[in-house]
Amino acid sequence: MATVRLLSDEEASAEALAVFEDIRATRGTDFINNFWRALAHDPQLLAATWARLKTVMAPGALDPLTKEMIYLAVSTANSCTYCIHSHTAAARAKGMSEAQYAELLRVIGMAMQTNGLVTAMQVPVDEEFRVE
Template identity: 55%
Template sequence: MTNLIEYEDASEEVRTVYDDIRATRQTDYINNFWKALANHPPTLKRTWETLKEVMASPGEIDPLMRELIYIAVSVTNGCEYCIASHTAAARTKGMNEQMFGELMAITGAANMTNRLANGYQIPVDEQFKQ
């Protein structure tokens, strides 16, 4: 298991990232994902900057939809940690059990049809190409 770096044990570089996480998310909580990445401060900083840009910046996709997409990809990749953390985040943004059930049905169907299309090596229809 990876060592989890707590705030009081962190370097100044790591504390700066932790402080930004807290400010951006408006919480005092730093979750284990960030504490694990803090073992390599450049990776912590780079990953936080990317996630902050993708997940917290304004855009055409609303915050709940971003979380739902993240859950679907995490389910597909089999990341238990990301499924749990982004499901919790989606619930705070309004996801209910019905939405979660629909999301799992869509994710399962997409994974099935993706595998079938890949297995059969189906050529893409011309009308689908841009």
């Protein structure tokens, strides 16, 4: 249950609908997931978020699957249920194997554990890690 209604294509404004159409064209599917239907209440935010996401997640120095796994790692640490589901699905759609997923989970668990230990002991940063 959301704090806003999810807008159907019929309810979305022309500006929001134009973003929906670009999402469909870019992804090659008719499916618009709920995040965008919720954001459609603010077409400007919808357009800015989609434009930025398209740029950020495009292939570059990092491949799209690596980016999805990083996205998923952040979303997990932030306990974002929706984000975890959508980016797990996206990572699988981009070819994440079960072996890769298992290793991703191991790294997340390891990082969470040492984050907790380091923070509890307030370990000071080594001089060796200093930049310049």
